Amino acid sequence: MSVWSQEVPTEGAVELPPDPRAMNALGRNHSLETALADLVDNSIDAGATDILVRFVQRGTRLVGLYVVDNGRGIEPERIDAAMTVGGQRRYTSEDLGHFGLGLKAASFSQAASLTVLSRAAGHKAVGRRWQLNASRHGFACDIVPGTFAAAELDRNWQLPASASGTVVRWDQVNGLPSSDDPDQVDEFLSRTISHLQGHLGLTFHRIIAGRGVRIVIDVEDIHLGAGVRHRVAPIDPFAYPDTLPGWPKDLKVRVNDNDLVLRCHIWPRRSNTPEYRLPGGAEARQGLYFYRRSRLLHAGGWEGIHAADTRLQLARVSIDIDGDTAGMFAMNPEKSRVSAGPRFASAVAAARADDGTTITDYLQAAEAAWINANRRTTARRKAVLPPGKGFHPKVSREIRNELPLLHEEPLNIQWKRFTTDAFLEFDRNARTLWLNRAYRQALLGGRRGGGNDLPVLKALLFLLVGNVFEGAHFGARDKDNMDIWQEILTAAAKAEKSTFEARS
Ligand SMILES: Nc1ncnc2c1ncn2[C@@H]1O[C@H](COP(=O)(O)OP(=O)(O)OP(=O)(O)O)[C@@H](O)[C@H]1O
Ligand SMILES: [Mg+2]
Structure with a gap:
């Protein structure tokens, strides 16, 4: 049997610079x-007060x-x-x-080319460019002429x-649609901008609200110029309208000469505000919120101290890890996650509020608040069919949040060509409310449509006619209602169409 040796012997060294392709990873x-x-x-x-994120569109x-x-x-x-x-x-x-x-x-996670152009006060503008696929040059970084750097910086x-x-x-951004269909590009942009507003608004909410930093997003068409600016508003996950008596509480524990403070909040009830309904959904956002230097690193999840549970969705805990509490936490280089070390769970179990409250007491209180608040709302509402095809995702989400759902096939609301001038067709077999495409242009008022177009109209129809698709048969009462809706809505659609045609 060989013996373990503490020292590894060496005999010289070779220089092994990383292969530039490593940048790909x-x-x-x-x-x-x-x-x-x-x-x-x-x-x-860099102390910026104003930050612009701009997408560039060519055709x-x-x-x-x-x-x-x-x-x-x-x-x-x-x-350099x-x-x-x-x-x-x-x-x-x-x-x-x-x-x-x-x-x-x-940058390299999203694009094959990164250019940085910058000017410090009292200095000339400078520029550098890195290109991922130029690995034949090793780690050579391109020098961009100062005149170009200045011109980019001085654009309006x-x-x-x-x-x-x-x-x-x-440049060469991946993941952007390379479609020729303008609808798809528009849809991508509106979805992406709204996701970005959510993510940046949440991540930087303390910095936007506290230091007045303005972040805006827009789209520049290289022929038409820049479009409307979308402001990123702060989304504070702890901004509930009124507090439950006694909450929030600070649970504290001493870890290696640092105080670890868990500020335990309980939302009084569910809410429709963006602050409650965070990107990803409130239910997934229960749990711990880690902040470092006022920037939110990690929003939700219990990091092993408890399992996620629908009834805990009013529970959110903020933790500032500025002091770093002696290496108990590690953030990933993307700054999108914090992992808590093995001692975290026992530290949390030992944490106490001034009145002796423990983490278990807190979780029980949050669950009790949920049960109590719910008794008063959704439970009393009548269940509906799940929304299917044709609905704007935000409308679907709202329906799912607000109403209990029947365990049945979803209801679709879709366009098709009719042989008559009726506005609606109730197709129970396909679980679809068909809309007559002949009226679509007029209802869109000349805007471009898409599968999920006209969310207001479809939401109204869902609320109005949804229940005739439930169960096995149309009853006599349903049939009469369907006649009424058909007559009145067809008249309305014809009126829209003639107004539209008179205008165009
Ligand atoms: N918008 C900017 N304005 C001024 N300086 C910048 C800007 N962006 C980057 N820099 C400079 O480039 C350096 C490198 O940025 P980079 O994001 O790669 O690393 P970092 O910010 O130092 O650390 P981290 O990896 O945690 O982000 C920064 O430290 C800063 O000096
Ligand atoms: Mg950085």
């Missing part, structure tokens, strides 16, 4: 939202993306360090930066004038 856990949040981090660290193609800020900018002698993978700098206790990776990892971004600022530009 950077940031694989990023989504577009988390990647852009990483760039926003950098703008905030039906989305060709690129910009993040522009009016922050401090990068001095010419610092730009900024572009270096793992190029850490000295961080202050306020900085969101930590790894020296964010800019590169976030409609940000408050500033002597300094940074433009981060992504």
